[in-house]
Amino acid sequence: MIVVMKPGSTQQQLDHVIHLVREMGLKDHVIVGTERTVVAVVGNDRFKDRTVLETVEGVEKVVPILAPYKMASKEVKKERSLIPLMLPDKARIGGRKVQVIAGPCSVESRQQLMEIAHAVKEAGATGLRGGAFKPRTNPYSFQGMGEKGLELLALARQETGLAVVTEVMAVEQVALVTKYADVLQVGARNMQNFNLLNAVGEQPKPVLLKRGMSATLEEFLLAAEYIMAKGNNHVMLCERGIRTYEDYVRNTLALAAVPELHRVSHLPVIIDPSQGTGKSYLVDSMCRAAVAAGADALIIEVHNDPEHAFTDGAQSITPQQFADMMNSIKRIAAAVDREV
Ligand code: PEP
Ligand code: MN
Numbered sequence: 001m002i003v004v005m006k007p008g009s010t011q012q013q014l015d016h017v018i019h020l021v022r023e024m025g026l027k028d029h030v031i032v033g034t035e036r037t038v039v040a041v042v043g044n045d046r047f048k049d050r051t052v053l054e055t056v057e058g059v060e061k062v063v064p065i066l067a068p069y070k071m072a073s074k075e076v077k078k079e080r081s082l083i084p085l086m087l088p089d090k091a092r093i094g095g096r097k098v099q100v101i102a103g104p105c106s107v108e109s110r111q112q113l114m115e116i117a118h119a120v121k122e123a124g125a126t127g128l129r130g131g132a133f134k135p136r137t138n139p140y141s142f143q144g145m146g147e148k149g150l151e152l153l154a155l156a157r158q159e160t161g162l163a164v165v166t167e168v169m170a171v172e173q174v175a176l177v178t179k180y181a182d183v184l185q186v187g188a189r190n191m192q193n194f195n196l197l198n199a200v201g202e203q204p205k206p207v208l209l210k211r212g213m214s215a216t217l218e219e220f221l222l223a224a225e226y227i228m229a230k231g232n233n234h235v236m237l238c239e240r241g242i243r244t245y246e247d248y249v250r251n252t253l254a255l256a257a258v259p260e261l262h263r264v265s266h267l268p269v270i271i272d273p274s275q276g277t278g279k280s281y282l283v284d285s286m287c288r289a290a291v292a293a294g295a296d297a298l299i300i301e302v303h304n305d306p307e308h309a310f311t312d313g314a315q316s317i318t319p320q321q322f323a324d325m326m327n328s329i330k331r332i333a334a335a336v337d338r339e340v
Pocket of ligand 1: 105131135186187188189210240272275
């Protein structure tokens with residue numbers, strides 16, 4: 001980090017800053033300019049609390065140089081990570097192929113899930129999504145089928161070969177969900193549930209981490225860092241839209257997150273255009289835009305009867321719309337040297 005002193009700051013104030021820097025176990029390199037003095041702090045200050053220096057008298061600002069996350073950053077790993085959708089090593093996300101995970105918002109019944117699973121598989125999906133534990137805003141809304149839903153997902157995998165991606169909402173559910181799922185989804189509302197992040201970091205299945213609806217990209221990457229710091233490097237970052245003042249969409253899908261996350265991190269980036277817009281008629285365009293922007297995968301809500309879906313019907317596309325979308329993204333993928 002660089003500590004910038006205020007114009008007119010005193011030698012005593014500068015000495016105090018130097019004292020604090022050395023107390024942190026770091027080295028100081030003072031540069032006296034014509035108008036200002038700055039202290040370049042030398043050493044690994046990633047885990048030091050720079051806010052301590054921000055309020056010291058005579059200090060104008062502290063400019064960080066290293067990102068606060070490490071394992072998730074490009075500094076430690078230049079090449080892109082390839083994360084398997086299914087262990088040991090099937091359908092990897094982060095390579096040339098854009099993987100597509102599709103399925104209902106919630107698992108509702110055997111017939112519903114099988115019908116959708118076969119349809120998305122037929123159209124070229126490699127993963128099956130579906131919530132068995134649902135984070136609902138209203139406690140009286142459908143909360144998911146629980147373990148029965150997980151059993152149905154496992155059955156759908158057996159029938160179709162699709163990798164199962166499903167949400168885990170609590171630390172106590174991790175063992176159970178790990179038993180059935182190929183990828184554990186940590187939802188937007190749990191992005192900063194640090195106990196849950198630690199728990200999914202301590203189990204072997206890959207994790208699809210959603211960005212919190214009001215989280216910055218730095219906070220998002222620090223959440224990924226929690227999982228990786230526990231020893232699980234198989235983390236995929238999923239942008240699913242953030243809260244803004246807009247009301248023509250449910251969330252504002254921040255597609256610039258794709259190139260920006262690729263710039264600072266080696267982890268693959270997935271786009272969820274369903275939670276990302278809340279409108280089924282916007283999904284197709286956002287899928288094409290996401291692939292054009294370099295997304296490594298898409299996760300999409302598909303329902304065979306959206307009007308009667310238990311959850312998120314308004315943003316769910318039909319199997320036919322899904323198949324049409326798959327065809328249209330193939331052309332976009334080819335234009336950006338990818339394939340679907
Ligand atoms: C979902 O995928 O259905 C879901 C609830 O996602 P999010 O956590 O992004 O809201
Ligand atoms: Mn949903």
